[in-house]
Amino acid sequence: MPTPTYTAIATITLASTDSEIVFSSIPATYRDLVLVVKPIVSTTAFGQIRFNGVSTSSYSWVYAYGDSGGAGSVASSNTFIDANAMNTNFQGIYQIMDYSATDKHKTVLHRTGDLTANYVVMQASRFASTAAITSINFFVTSNTFNARTTLSLYGIEA
Amino acid sequence: MILIEHQELASAAASITFSSIPQTYTDLYLIFSIRQSSSGVNQALLEFNGSSSNFSFRFLQGSGSAASSGTNTLNFGGLVQGSASTSNTFASNSLYIPNYSGSTAKSWSIDAVTENNATEAYQHLVAGLWNQTAAITSIAIKPYSGNLVQYSSATLYGILAGSDGITSVS
Numbered sequence: 001m002p003t004p005t006y007t008a009i010a011t012i013t014l015a016s017t018d019s020e021i022v023f024s025s026i027p028a029t030y031r032d033l034v035l036v037v038k039p040i041v042s043t044t045a046f047g048q049i050r051f052n053g054v055s056t057s058s059y060s061w062v063y064a065y066g067d068s069g070g071a072g073s074v075a076s077s078n079t080f081i082d083a084n085a086m087n088t089n090f091q092g093i094y095q096i097m098d099y100s101a102t103d104k105h106k107t108v109l110h111r112t113g114d115l116t117a118n119y120v121v122m123q124a125s126r127f128a129s130t131a132a133i134t135s136i137n138f139f140v141t142s143n144t145f146n147a148r149t150t151l152s153l154y155g156i157e158a
Numbered sequence: 159m160i161l162i163e164h165q166e167l168a169s170a171a172a173s174i175t176f177s178s179i180p181q182t183y184t185d186l187y188l189i190f191s192i193r194q195s196s197s198g199v200n201q202a203l204l205e206f207n208g209s210s211s212n213f214s215f216r217f218l219q220g221s222g223s224a225a226s227s228g229t230n231t232l233n234f235g236g237l238v239q240g241s242a243s244t245s246n247t248f249a250s251n252s253l254y255i256p257n258y259s260g261s262t263a264k265s266w267s268i269d270a271v272t273e274n275n276a277t278e279a280y281q282h283l284v285a286g287l288w289n290q291t292a293a294i295t296s297i298a299i300k301p302y303s304g305n306l307v308q309y310s311s312a313t314l315y316g317i318l319a320g321s322d323g324i325t326s327v328s
Contacts, residue, residue: 006159008320010327011184024326036185036319038256038265066218066227066283089287091256091265111254111267113216113285118229120216120267120285150257152184152319153327 006034011152014040020139021151028100028132030155035136037083037092038150044117045143047083047092049125051106051133055079063110063123081108081125083138087116099133106133159187159315166311170195173205174312175298181259183316188253188297190236190312196304197242200272200280202251204235205298206264206288215286222277237270237282238301247273248310259293 007030010023026033039045050059060077063084076082083092092112099106110123127133138151160183165174174190192202203210213233219226236251251270258264268284288294299312 006187006317007322008318009322010325011319011321012327022328024328025324027322027324036254036256036317040262064218064225064283066216068229071218071225071227089263089265091254091267091285093254093267111269111283113265113267113283115214115216115265115285115287118216120218120227120283122218122283148262150319151327153325154317154319155322 005156006154007157009153009155011150014145014147014149016147017144019144020137021145023136023153026134026136030100031098031158032156033096033099034154034156035094035096036152037094037138039086039090040146040149041086041088041143042146043143045086045140047086048080048139048141049083050080050137051127051129052131052135053137054129058128059125060128061123061125063121065119065121067119081127084110084112084121084123085114085117085119087114089116090114096133102130102132104130159317162314162316164311164313167306167308170305170307172305173298173300174306174310175296176314177296179295179297180316181293184257184319185317186255186258186294187315187317188312190251190299191248192299192301192310193239193248193307194301194304195241195307196301197240199302200237200240200249201234201302202236202238203300203302204233205300206294207292207296212289213286214289215284218283220281222279235286236268236284237272237280239272244273244275249273255294261291263291264288264294
């Protein structure tokens with residue numbers, strides 16, 4: 001029997017504007033999670049991710065990017081994961097590895113890009129917690145997601 | 159992730175094309191392994207609904223010796239192994255198209271690598287846009303020049319969003 005992949009967990013398409021989308025009560029059934037984000041925004045918005053509502057300095061990341069200035073790499077940390085800038089044509093895929101494990105910090109692999117903002121990014125992020133991830137907050141600051149913004153969460157079984 | 163169709167070329171051909179793509183999924187995921195009969199440029203070409211127009215993309219590239227980034231408005235989509243590279247090697251690509259059946263412009267992303275028993279090989283991360291609101295009903299993969307060689311292959315999957323009845327989202 002093939003191992004199921006991309007099993008649908010939850011999805012939302014906004015009917016009106018909102019600045020934060022929360023996935024709660026994520027079961028520990030799977031090995032990895034995949035979050036696909038297709039936002040609708042009016043102006044550039046900076047996406048951010050938190051797990052389990054943790055807002056302390058528990059997040060760090062490194063990314064390689066390509067934009068109009070060329071290619072480069074950045075490492076940083078904060079009280080959230082930088083989910084990258086979003087404009088009209090953003091697409092983001094976030095793979096959350098071993099999300100339900102209780103013996104390791106959590107790794108997120110990002111593939112994001114936006115032709116309006118004219119960049120592409122590959123990123124690895126870390127949530128410095130051994131707690132299983134049971135909720136995901138995806139939000140923007142100083143901006144909102146417009147109606148028809150879609151976020152879909154999938155599980156991948158081992 | 160549900161298999162829609164797999165194709166492998168029994169002989170050289172101008173393209174690998176998926177037609178009449180069902181509109182019942184949320185996203186599409188296409189994995190392709192391709193080599194072309196001519197040498198030179200390693201860019202593969204994409205067509206949606208038979209069209210090579212209204213494409214644009216930005217890529218991040220590693221070449222084995224340098225990292226760079228660029229943008230273009232041609233229908234480049236991933237990498238194809240050229241005939242001058244190591245025998246029996248094929249470029250590997252994965253293309254993700256969210257909301258392919260929706261009524262907005264279609265963004266897409268590609269991870270791609272070539273293989274070569276030499277210091278020059280390419281890795282691309284691409285953010286692309288097909289600036290059309292029509293649902294995608296066909297996808298064609300083409301070489302930059304020449305034909306796709308025998309054993310080039312592609313597999314199309316559909317990904318369906320939904321609810322597990324346990325997780326809440328708001």
